[in-house]
Amino acid sequence: MCQTQRRLFVVSNPSGLHMRPLQAFVERASRFQSNVQVGRKEGEMLNGKSLIHLLGLGAEQGTEIVVEVSGPDADAAIEDLWDVLQKIYDDV
């Protein structure tokens, strides 16, 4: 059964979504079968399992981003990825 989950997230990390939080996101997203897409609200959606693509987000603190997960394990994936995004990384 294929599920789709979509959530809006406001970047809380003071330094924005720099390489370390994105690396953690990609690493976690890659554990799931579901397709993971991330983008700015109203913007292009990027492959959430590819660091080189996600670095294109350039999301500063306060930026609204959309996470969309679709596939058989979407429910678990969105919860897990949500937790990863909440984690604060205060340096580069």
Place this chain on the structure above:
Amino acid sequence: MRMSDFVVRDSITANLTHANKDAVIREMVDNLRQAGYFPGSEPDDIVRQIMKREHLGSTGIGRGVAIPHTKHTSVDKLVGTVAVSKGGVAFESLDGEPVHVLVMLISPQDRPGDHLRALENVSRRLKVDAFVQQLRSAQSREEIWALLTDQEQRQG
């Protein structure tokens, strides 16, 4: 922001002499010093900070590309350099492959937005495999600079 806004032209190298991570980071910082940056004892500390960041997780992002970076008090605007290794550098990359194209970023302490825009810009260029291949094949600093600026013009 464009790569030519922060990459120091005179610090680019098409042929890194070293092959291990520490030595390559030092060589790139030294190339910036030779181009007129960091006249004092800053290079040692910058190398140390970059390696400290690498210990948190490699900035080798796969497909032969690495973006080593740090914040440092000695810069008041983002400074970058580009280096190509023909033989490849062992960088503990995400995909385990050696690194051939390195973009180093040294950012001021209080400008996270500039750092994010540089990452955004570098990723937009380097996600194109053909562009990475062209950089890897470049024979000179001027050839690399031409590749960086030529694509910027086409992208507008």
